[in-house]
Amino acid sequence: MSDIILQIDGKEVTAREGATILDAARSIGISIPTLCNHEKLEPHGGCRVCSVEVDSRGRTSVVAACLYPVEQGLVVRTRTDKLERIRQALVEMMLAHAPDSEPLQELAREYGADKNCFEKERSFCIHCGLCVRYCAEIKRANAVGFIDRGARKEICFIPEIAAKECWECKECFPLCPTSALQAAFVLCKALTFPDAGR
Ligand code: SF4
Ligand code: SF4
Structure with a gap:
């Protein structure tokens, strides 16, 4: 090469x-x-x-x-007025979904993004796909995926696979820039392991 x-x-x-x-x-x-x-x-x-x-x-x-x-x-060029405006707008849109996300708040400080710019739609997931891709590409388990499309697209564990794979793994959890993955897992756990933690 x-x-x-x-x-x-x-x-x-x-x-x-x-x-x-x-x-x-x-x-x-x-x-x-x-x-x-x-x-x-x-x-x-x-x-x-x-x-x-x-x-x-x-x-x-x-x-x-x-x-x-x-x-x-x-x-x-990695920093121009146009790029700053693009990043600011992108962060503002994502903050509407996940206003408490630490990585987003950090970017908001850097690019002057206003977390109240858009009406809040606390779906928490910003569709970065890190969890889905990590599970598919690294673990080859496909235990988590997206369901639905467009504005209704959301993350979901596949209970039958998660029950076998996730309990001992949890490798994708720290990758999530919001609380969406944890929340989805809590829901999955309640469905899959109703007696866990008792
Ligand atoms: S915790 Fe579950 S979803 Fe996450 S990487 Fe491991 S097997 Fe995949
Ligand atoms: S749950 Fe988290 S890691 Fe997975 S796509 Fe959504 S924001 Fe990204």
Whole structure:
């Protein structure tokens, strides 16, 4: 594989072919915020807070740094007024669902997001997919998944699988940036192990 030379925030970076902008930025200590990214998981591009501006083939566009592969001569900007506004709006929308989330509150402080900007819809899950992908890709158990679609999409443990797999595992729990996964598990536990804890 050949090396790719690109520029991020004015700094020249050498990255391996197939690396993402996020990988390249991190390799030189440039921090790009993420919520749905995890080093052990395939990139997902779901939360979009890692959005960056790129100049490529004469065009400027906004792309997800966790998904976009490095290109020879690519010019990347990770902090511009436009990106700050995008991140602010994304965080405000997610805060409407999970106002108590510590990672979201941290991002809100950084990007000046107002947690009262949108009407509260405390669904808690921000659909980052970390739990689902971790269970599928790392544990290969598929004990948790999404049900329904659009605004009604929510996380749900599959009781028959969770009863066998989750009790001794719980590896996905610390990945959740909100309290949604814990809440879903409490519900599943009540259905699956009604006598647990008694
Ligand atoms: S606790 Fe359950 S859902 Fe989470 S990774 Fe383990 S098996 Fe999968
Ligand atoms: S339950 Fe948590 S980890 Fe799973 S998708 Fe929702 S916010 Fe992400």
